[in-house]
Amino acid sequence: MGLSDLFRALGDETRREILRLLTRGDLTAGEIADRFNLTKPTISHHLAVLKQAGLVQDERRAQYVVYSLNTTVFQDLAGWLLELTCSGPGSGRARKNEPGGQ
Amino acid sequence: MGLSDLFRALGDETRREILRLLTRGDLTAGEIADRFNLTKPTISHHLAVLKQAGLVQDERRAQYVVYSLNTTVFQDLAGWLLELTCSGPGSGRARKNEPGGQ
DNA sequence: CCCATAATTAGACCACCATCTAATTAGACA
DNA sequence: TGTCTAATTAGATGGTGGTCTAATTATGGG
Numbered sequence: 001m002g003l004s005d006l007f008r009a010l011g012d013e014t015r016r017e018i019l020r021l022l023t024r025g026d027l028t029a030g031e032i033a034d035r036f037n038l039t040k041p042t043i044s045h046h047l048a049v050l051k052q053a054g055l056v057q058d059e060r061r062a063q064y065v066v067y068s069l070n071t072t073v074f075q076d077l078a079g080w081l082l083e084l085t086c087s088g089p090g091s092g093r094a095r096k097n098e099p100g101g102q
Numbered sequence: 103m104g105l106s107d108l109f110r111a112l113g114d115e116t117r118r119e120i121l122r123l124l125t126r127g128d129l130t131a132g133e134i135a136d137r138f139n140l141t142k143p144t145i146s147h148h149l150a151v152l153k154q155a156g157l158v159q160d161e162r163r164a165q166y167v168v169y170s171l172n173t174t175v176f177q178d179l180a181g182w183l184l185e186l187t188c189s190g191p192g193s194g195r196a197r198k199n200e201p202g203g204q
Numbered sequence: 205c206c207c208a209t210a211a212t213t214a215g216a217c218c219a220c221c222a223t224c225t226a227a228t229t230a231g232a233c234a
Numbered sequence: 235t236g237t238c239t240a241a242t243t244a245g246a247t248g249g250t251g252g253t254c255t256a257a258t259t260a261t262g263g264g
Binding site for chain 1: 239240241242243244
Binding site: 003004007008010011012013016019020023071074077078081084085087 | 105106109110112113114115118121122125173176179180183186187189
């Protein structure tokens with residue numbers, strides 16, 4: 001739900017690679033697991049983390065569970081980025097800050 | 103250096119709050135520490151993590167160490183975001199992906 | 205030189221996390 | 235129903251991370 005979950009989810013190389021794979025199209029859990037030198041339970045865990053962070057969605061289809069990107073959350077990320085980078089020096093014009101100041 | 107360091111650094115609420123403070127202007131380590139209910143060593147640790155990730159810079163000024171935002175890294179983040187969101191379905195037009203499809 | 209202040213480093217502690225193997229649930233089908 | 239495949243959950247383990255207290259380094263002023 002929160003930004004911490006989001007960033008922590010993105011802080012793992014394997015999970016970012018999963019996201020990259022999903023930009024090419026939806027994949028089942030097994031198809032994803034086949035791309036890595038990790039066990040299925042480990043990948044299942046990573047998928048759960050990504051899902052918890054809202055970065056992916058899953059949908060049961062027969063025996064398979066199909067995962068897909070949730071691009072909505074990336075907008076939240078972009079929003080956070082903008083808010084941070086546009087509210088500081090550059091928008092308001094900052095004064096050179098002396099250590100003793102206030 | 104890497105994206106993992108960057109995201110992991112951003113995965114902590116305290117560190118994001120430090121970044122937000124720094125958008126208002128440069129601050130000394132002590133001034134930053136005063137804003138939190140945490141000890142100075144803890145804040146010092148967080149600042150080291152942010153510095154390691156390239157998110158802040160520090161500069162010794164007399165007895166003080168002044169910290170400032172390094173906005174360059176946010177461009178890396180924005181670049182990563184764009185690359186991920188623009189290389190998938192939406193730029194190339196994706197077909198609905200059936201599970202059995204290779 | 206010695207002391208006071210600013211900040212970091214060292215070391216310990218507990219929680220969380222990535223990973224594995226083994227066991228369990230879910231669904232299809234004969 | 236029984237069994238096969240897909241996927242997750244349970245439980246264990248080693249490593250990392252956030253926090254603290256205590257000790258150490260760095261700087262300026264009498």
